[in-house]
Amino acid sequence: MSFINHWLRADIQAINAYHVPASTDMIKLDAMESPFPLPDELIAQYLACLADADLNRYPNPSADDLQQTLRDLMDIPADFGMLLGNGSDELIQLLALACETDDTVLSVEPSFVMYSMIAKFTRLNYQGVDLNDDFEIDLPATLSAIKAHNPKLIFIAYPNNPTGNAFDRKLIEKIINSTDAMVVLDEAYYAYADDSFLGDIAKYPNLVLLRTVSKIGFAGLRLGLLIGAQETVTELDKLRLPYNINTLTQVSANFLLQEKEQIDKNAKAILVERANLSNDLSAINGLVVYPSQANFILFKAPKANVLFKALKDQGVLIKNLSAAPRLNDCLRVTVGSAKENAQFIKIVKNHYG
Numbered sequence: 421m422s423f424i425n426h427w428l429r430a431d432i433q434a435i436n437a438y439h440v441p442a443s444t445d446m447i448k449l450d451a452m453e454s455p456f457p458l459p460d461e462l463i464a465q466y467l468a469c470l471a472d473a474d475l476n477r478y479p480n481p482s483a484d485d486l487q488q489t490l491r492d493l494m495d496i497p498a499d500f501g502m503l504l505g506n507g508s509d510e511l512i513q514l515l516a517l518a519c520e521t522d523d524t525v526l527s528v529e530p531s532f533v534m535y536s537m538i539a540k541f542t543r544l545n546y547q548g549v550d551l552n553d554d555f556e557i558d559l560p561a562t563l564s565a566i567k568a569h570n571p572k573l574i575f576i577a578y579p580n581n582p583t584g585n586a587f588d589r590k591l592i593e594k595i596i597n598s599t600d601a602m603v604v605l606d607e608a609y610y611a612y613a614d615d616s617f618l619g620d621i622a623k624y625p626n627l628v629l630l631r632t633v634s635k636i637g638f639a640g641l642r643l644g645l646l647i648g649a650q651e652t653v654t655e656l657d658k659l660r661l662p663y664n665i666n667t668l669t670q671v672s673a674n675f676l677l678q679e680k681e682q683i684d685k686n687a688k689a690i691l692v693e694r695a696n697l698s699n700d701l702s703a704i705n706g707l708v709v710y711p712s713q714a715n716f717i718l719f720k721a722p723k724a725n726v727l728f729k730a731l732k733d734q735g736v737l738i739k740n741l742s743a744a745p746r747l748n749d750c751l752r753v754t755v756g757s758a759k760e761n762a763q764f765i766k767i768v769k770n771h772y773g
């Protein structure tokens with residue numbers, strides 16, 4: 421037995437590592453990144469900001485300027501509390517750390533895999549509740565699971581990843597009202613959705629929201645935020661590691677996230693492309709295309725594994741979900757630029773043509 425096998429917690433040895441596939445020189449439509457680079461006219465100014473950063477000093481511990489920038493960008497009222505994370509993944513972990521051993525994390529399935537993975541790392545119990553066949557919340561099953569397992573945390577992605585739909589708001593309201601658990605609505609895709617619970621924070625003391633800048637053009641910054649009652653945030657902030665938002669992220673985000681018009685314009689362009697991509701996929705015989713409120717589309721394709729491989733061999737990387745429970749023959753494609761989407765569609769058409 422090797423040293424590490426002897427030393428490491430058995431449950432961690434049993435975890436399948438979060439796998440990020442190689443993507444050098446590929447059209448990358450697998451991770452919900454934005455296709456839009458920094459506009460040329462901003463580069464000189466951006467570099468000047470970076471040159472000004474005091475990298476010999478620790479970062480601003482509370483990232484005050486950045487908090488204000490995010491409030492302006494996302495219209496977050498001044499009286500709501502805000503906690504920043506090194507990606508919203510870090511905030512999911514921070515919420516799990518706030519639980520006691522033996523507490524249960526509940527989520528719906530299929531959904532974002534980090535909820536169950538982080539529950540495992542932090543030795544919490546995890547309870548998944550299946551969505552119905554339309555990928556909508558099964559309210560009776562969810563309420564009875566809440567009753568049976570008395571979860572401490574409930575994660576609901578709104579809109580959901582990987583299915584793309586936003587659940588019925590009334591069902592979510594019923595869940596929030598039914599429980600003492602903290603309900604975490606993960607709005608990673610808020611920029612592409614028709615609805616948000618931002619306006620409901622004051623109404624429900626047990627509700628917090630997660631957002632991120634990853635899906636609006638800045639995945640490389642690693643910056644997520646939790647929004648909730650000020651009192652909730654003040655307590656949770658004790659679990660945040662000091663200086664978790666590094667200086668380069670603070671300086672970059674403070675500059676780049678001021679460009680609200682550009683960010684909105686890019687999001688609108690993705691919505692147009694999403695509609696085109698959805699239409700083009702729907703026109704291909706044999707495909708089932710699911711509705712999306714996010715910057716990706718889930719679709720079901722005959723022999724999905726073969727299509728996935730054909731795309732990959734021709735330089736287009738998407739996400740193969742066909743081995744996941746409930747997602748037999750399902751693939752997920754990120755909405756890219758018009759050019760990237762056209763290349764993707766061309767390959768899919770040829771494959772079935």
Ligand SMILES: *Cc1c(COP(=O)(O)O)cnc(C)c1O
Binds near residue numbers: 506532577634642
């Ligand atoms: C992408 C994604 C995240 C991760 O966001 P980061 O800020 O990049 O860590 C969180 N939740 C959902 C539902 C996502 O799809």
